[in-house]
Amino acid sequence: xxxPITCIExxxxxxxxxxxxxxYDYADSGSWSESTYRANETDFARIRLRQRVAxxxxxxxxxxxxxxxxxxxxxxxxxxxxxxxQHADGxxxxxxxxxxxxxxxxxxxxxxxxxxxxxxNTTAPFWFQLYVMKDREFIxxxxxxxxxxxxxxxxxxxxxxxxxxxxxxxxxxxxxxxxPTLANxxxxxxxxxxxxxxxxxxRRTFGNIVGHAKDVKxxxxxxxxxxxxxxxxxxxxxxxxxxxxxxxxxILKGILDPEDAEKAAVLADSGIVDALIVSNHGxxxxxxxxxxxxxxxxxxxxxxxxxxxLMDGGVRSGQDxxxxxxxxxxxxxxxxxxxxxxxxxxxxGVTTCLDIIRRELDTTMALCGLRDIADVDxxxxxxxxxxxxxxxxxxx
Numbered sequence: 001x002x003x004p005i006t007c008i009e010x011x012x013x014x015x016x017x018x019x020x021x022x023x024y025d026y027a028d029s030g031s032w033s034e035s036t037y038r039a040n041e042t043d044f045a046r047i048r049l050r051q052r053v054a055x056x057x058x059x060x061x062x063x064x065x066x067x068x069x070x071x072x073x074x075x076x077x078x079x080x081x082x083x084x085x086q087h088a089d090g091x092x093x094x095x096x097x098x099x100x101x102x103x104x105x106x107x108x109x110x111x112x113x114x115x116x117x118x119x120x121n122t123t124a125p126f127w128f129q130l131y132v133m134k135d136r137e138f139i140x141x142x143x144x145x146x147x148x149x150x151x152x153x154x155x156x157x158x159x160x161x162x163x164x165x166x167x168x169x170x171x172x173x174x175x176x177x178x179x180p181t182l183a184n185x186x187x188x189x190x191x192x193x194x195x196x197x198x199x200x201x202x203r204r205t206f207g208n209i210v211g212h213a214k215d216v217k218x219x220x221x222x223x224x225x226x227x228x229x230x231x232x233x234x235x236x237x238x239x240x241x242x243x244x245x246x247x248x249x250x251i252l253k254g255i256l257d258p259e260d261a262e263k264a265a266v267l268a269d270s271g272i273v274d275a276l277i278v279s280n281h282g283x284x285x286x287x288x289x290x291x292x293x294x295x296x297x298x299x300x301x302x303x304x305x306x307x308x309x310l311m312d313g314g315v316r317s318g319q320d321x322x323x324x325x326x327x328x329x330x331x332x333x334x335x336x337x338x339x340x341x342x343x344x345x346x347x348x349g350v351t352t353c354l355d356i357i358r359r360e361l362d363t364t365m366a367l368c369g370l371r372d373i374a375d376v377d378x379x380x381x382x383x384x385x386x387x388x389x390x391x392x393x394x395x396x
Contacts, residue, residue, distance in 0.1 A: 005344075005352055008316045008337045015086070015343030018194060021187050022172035023085040027339045030283035031164035037283025039291035040314025047293070047323045048382035052369025060362055060371045066331040067153050067249050067275050067308060072102030073358055074331035074373060075321060077338050077350075078312050079129030079155060079253075084112025084207075085176050086343040088197030092121045094342055097350035099124040101358075106155055106333070109142065112176065114207030115149045125152035129253065131160060132238060133229040138213045143245045145208075154246045155277070156239065159254025161232045164285040177204040197346075236263055243272045251310070253277040254285075256295050258302035261309075268307035275308035275330075282313055282335055293324060294387040300328025318360025322368070325376045327386065 005011060016024055030037025062073040077098045084090040091113035098105035099122050106127040107118055118126055128146040133139055146154060177198070178184045188195055198204060213229075243250050252264050255276045267273040278296050280289045292313030300309050311324050312333035324332045334357070341349030365373065368380040378386065 005356075007356060008340060008353060011337075011340040011344045011349060011353060011356075014345070015340045015349075018191060019086055019343040020178060020184070020191050020194060022169075022174050022178060022184070023082065024343065025168040025172055026082060026174055027080070027086060027336055027343070029166065029168040030287065031166050031285060032287035034283065034287065036280055036287050036289050036291065040280070040283050040293070041316060043291040043294050043387065044314050044316075044320045044323060046385055047327075047387070048385040049319070049323070049364065049368055050380055050382055051367055055369040057366040057369075057371065060366055062358065062361060062365070062373045064331065064373050066104060066310065067251060069104060069152055070102075071104065071331065073321070073361060074325055074329075075354070075357060075361075076104040076127070076310075076331060076333050077106055078333035078335035079106040079108035079111075079127075079157075080335045080339055081108050081110035082112060082176050083108065083339065083342065084201075084203055086339050087194070087346050087349075088201040089113060089117075089203055090342050091118055093347035094338060094350045095122045095126055097338075097347050097354065098126075100351065101354040103354065104152070107151075109208055110206055112205065112207055113203050115142075115145045115151075117203065117207060119149035125150050127151055127153040127155055127251075129155040129157055130242070131157055132231050132234045132242075134231045135213065135229065139242075140245055141212065142208065143242065145212075147246065147248070151248075153249035153251055153274070154242070155251045155253050156242060157253045157281075158234070159256070159279065159281050159285050161230060161234050163227065163230075164281070164287070166284060176206065236267075239267055239272060249274045251275045251277060253312075254279050254281060255299065256280050256289060256292070258298045261299040261302050261307075265303040265306040268303075273307065275310055276303075277333065278309065278311040278313075278329070279333075280313055293320075293327065296324060296327045296329055297387050318357045318362070319364050321357060321361050322364050322373075322376055323381065325373065326378050326380050328378075 064074040091111045095105040095118050106129050108129050109131040128151040250273050255261050264276045278292050292311050308330045310331050311329045315332050315334050321332050338350050338353050341353035
């Protein structure tokens with residue numbers, strides 16, 4: 001007898017049973033000791049909410065905007081590499097679920113399904129996340145492909161010039177598709193549903209790169225491709241030419257320090273950048289860095305209204321969403337939460353994930369005494385449990 005799915009943790013446990021170990025571990029791990037990965041979740045849990053009673057809770061609305069795009073709730077699906085290895089055609093399925101839910105989907109450069117694959121299977125404009133590589137001609141073509149697919153925003157990742165120490169990926173020999181080693185074959189034999197799905201699709205490696213990048217060597221390995229191609233010289237000066245080539249909405253992902261947020265705000269003042277994402281790459285880059293939610297207040301205070309502040313990292317519930325909004329984020333990105341749903345149940349699992357978060361967000365907002373997400377601010381939080389922006393600023 002199957003148990004009803006009531007929270008994101010239920011989806012995680014189901015995904016762990018159904019997804020091959022190397023791909024489950026890729027989604028559900030951090031770098032080095034994983035301290036920042038864990039802090040992303042635990043720091044959310046420390047923040048307490050103020051319960052209010054005897055207020056009108058009718059006619060509630062979660063509708064908002066993210067980067068001037070109307071959204072059914074202030075949530076977007078984050079760009080995640082190898083999404084199509086959690087479930088066959090994963091990026092297409094997740095994009096369709098997001099479109100139906102009225103929230104943005106962001107496709108990763110390191111996706112399995114290509115930009116063109118997702119565009120052919122959706123009608124709402126999705127967003128595209130860009131990694132900057134040494135081959136600038138390839139990057140230019142990648143931007144042009146995103147424009148041709150009518151992507152609504154470009155998300156430029158700033159915090160992966162080199163790869164963090166991801167021990168589980170090394171131990172598992174992470175590749176896409178998995179190499180036919182004895183350990184992999186034994187593990188795959190216990191995941192028949194996943195294997196059947198993969199047999200039914202031709203999308204099994206990095207769709208945005210294979211057939212598009214020159215001199216591609218072993219693109220099946222994310223770590224070798226990163227070491228060979230990602231540009232460690234990426235700088236603030238590169239943002240202008242990316243904006244010139246792209247022309248549309250531009251979001252900077254990977255901001256964790258108020259000084260970097262101020263630099264992003266200067267670019268916003270010039271009309272080059274539209275938003276920033278407070279992010280530590282899901283705890284997969286600099287282990288020992290601040291959790292994303294702990295960094296939000298100081299960044300929101302530093303930039304004010306000059307640039308839209310978004311965040312990702314550790315969001316596993318609607319309560320986490322409302323806490324992030326209360327601390328100054330205009331919206332949040334969910335990565336692992338939707339990957340668990342995808343691995344557990346495919347497209348239906350992503351829909352279930354978004355339904356769970358919407359329901360939790362709506363209920364929490366009401367019990368905090370508010371009816372409109374636009375009215376949510378720090379008043380709904382117990383002050384002594386909030387991350388201290390002033391304390392962080394004094395550490396610098």
